[in-house]
Amino acid sequence: MMDFSLYDNSAIIKGIAEEMEELILWMASFGKQEQGGVTRLLYSESWRDAQQALALRMEQWGLKVNFDHVGNLFGKLEGTDKNKMAILTGSHVDTVKNGGMYDGALGIVAGMLALKYLKRHYGMPKRNLEVVSLCEEEGSRFPMTYWGSGNITGRRHFGQIVQMTDENGVLFRKAMEKAGFGAGTHRDSRREDIGAFIELHVEQGIVLERKNKTIGIVDSIVGQRRYTFEVTGEANHAGTTPMMWRKDALNGASEMIRFVLHAARKQGEPLVATVGRVEVKPNEANVIPEKVSFTVDVRHPDAAVLSLFCDRFLLEFMKIADEQELLLRTDLWMDAAPVVMDERLRGRIQQICENRNIAWLRMVSGAGHDVQMFQYNCPSALIFVPSHMGISHSPQEYTSPADMAAGVAVLIELLYSLGYQEEEI
Numbered sequence: 001m002m003d004f005s006l007y008d009n010s011a012i013i014k015g016i017a018e019e020m021e022e023l024i025l026w027m028a029s030f031g032k033q034e035q036g037g038v039t040r041l042l043y044s045e046s047w048r049d050a051q052q053a054l055a056l057r058m059e060q061w062g063l064k065v066n067f068d069h070v071g072n073l074f075g076k077l078e079g080t081d082k083n084k085m086a087i088l089t090g091s092h093v094d095t096v097k098n099g100g101m102y103d104g105a106l107g108i109v110a111g112m113l114a115l116k117y118l119k120r121h122y123g124m125p126k127r128n129l130e131v132v133s134l135c136e137e138e139g140s141r142f143p144m145t146y147w148g149s150g151n152i153t154g155r156r157h158f159g160q161i162v163q164m165t166d167e168n169g170v171l172f173r174k175a176m177e178k179a180g181f182g183a184g185t186h187r188d189s190r191r192e193d194i195g196a197f198i199e200l201h202v203e204q205g206i207v208l209e210r211k212n213k214t215i216g217i218v219d220s221i222v223g224q225r226r227y228t229f230e231v232t233g234e235a236n237h238a239g240t241t242p243m244m245w246r247k248d249a250l251n252g253a254s255e256m257i258r259f260v261l262h263a264a265r266k267q268g269e270p271l272v273a274t275v276g277r278v279e280v281k282p283n284e285a286n287v288i289p290e291k292v293s294f295t296v297d298v299r300h301p302d303a304a305v306l307s308l309f310c311d312r313f314l315l316e317f318m319k320i321a322d323e324q325e326l327l328l329r330t331d332l333w334m335d336a337a338p339v340v341m342d343e344r345l346r347g348r349i350q351q352i353c354e355n356r357n358i359a360w361l362r363m364v365s366g367a368g369h370d371v372q373m374f375q376y377n378c379p380s381a382l383i384f385v386p387s388h389m390g391i392s393h394s395p396q397e398y399t400s401p402a403d404m405a406a407g408v409a410v411l412i413e414l415l416y417s418l419g420y421q422e423e424e425i
């Protein structure tokens with residue numbers, strides 16, 4: 001534990017809150033949109049401006065700065081013991097189109113502020129403490145997610161993007177080269193010296209605010225499956241075909257959709273299922289639908305529960321198709337396993353919150369984050385601060401300065417215990 005309570009010192013907390021607010025607005029100036037949001041797509045001009053500005057600021061704050069081959073930016077506070085594994089904190093610098101100011105950016109500037117604070121008050125740490133501005137997470141420009149964290153952890157590599165283009169036909173590798181990375185070398189950026197990763201992120205949901213909590217301690221990130229189903233029947237005249245002789249694809253599909261949504265509600269939290277896209281062919285008022293395709297997105301933190309739920313509705317879908325003489329095609333195009341966050345780090349974060357009287361909540365993340373790439377390789381933790389009204393990926397995204405300061409205070413204490421004390425990870 002730190003020798004004084006940072007969180008009880010209202011002047012310090014107020015200072016951190018103000019500085020966080022300034023830093024968030026400063027970050028939002030890179031890629032500011034007329035509609036009020038922020039757009040920083042991977043390797044775009046605003047992305048490059050943001051990374052360069054962050055690098056400069058890190059340097060000004062006494063951090064040793066470097067970029068890797070894909071454009072991840074690191075700011076290091078060098079430890080006295082070179083043999084110890086580094087502790088890394090940070091988040092992603094890219095945004096969705098016209099996204100919010102806090103998603104990703106918050107974790108980067110909070111990490112920078114934490115390191116600045118620790119250096120000023122405690123000098124150099126025993127092991128390397130680093131903040132990272134990860135180049136990409138959202139998959140908003142290219143059909144690729146976790147490009148930054150995936151490269152560092154060895155789960156993404158150049159081979160996966162060689163032919164990839166954005167919606168304007170620009171090659172991934174050309175965009176990367178134009179931004180000053182990847183050219184010639186095409187080396188990956190895997191690191192083997194990271195002992196732990198901590199990500200501070202906005203919740204992007206309404207749970208913390210509803211429950212009046214300040215800090216969310218994420219136990220696990222949900223597993224996700226995404227399916228596309230195609231139901232085929234027979235198109236026919238809407239006036240001359242008796243109801244009993246129809247093969248109505250929409251009739252079958254709507255029964256399936258009702259079933260899966262009802263089953264999800266019956267199953268209860270934390271399972272969620274969503275049918276987000278439906279396409280009907282020929283989609284005419286006076287023609288019996290011949291073909292309906294629809295998506296199902298299912299999420300749950302327990303792989304066994306997720307799998308059982310999916311098996312159940314798949315069986316029912318087949319039954320419905322059979323009974324109505326419809327053809328059913330199933331395409332499972334995304335199957336991501338749940339990721340459990342490191343238990344000791346979770347416990348330590350909870351202890352910090354309890355000691356400082358910060359209202360905390362153990363929770364599940366319904367969205368994926370960079371931290372899950374790291375958890376495959378090293379102990380990792382995800383800390384949430386509240387999102388006002390649960391809004392995210394929108395210009396309306398908002399987290400109060402006080403909540404941001406609480407997140408930074410917890411991060412500072414955690415990094416202190418990992419970097420300055422002899423505690424094992």
Ligand SMILES: [Zn+2]
Nearest residue numbers: 092103104137
């Ligand atoms: Zn994010």
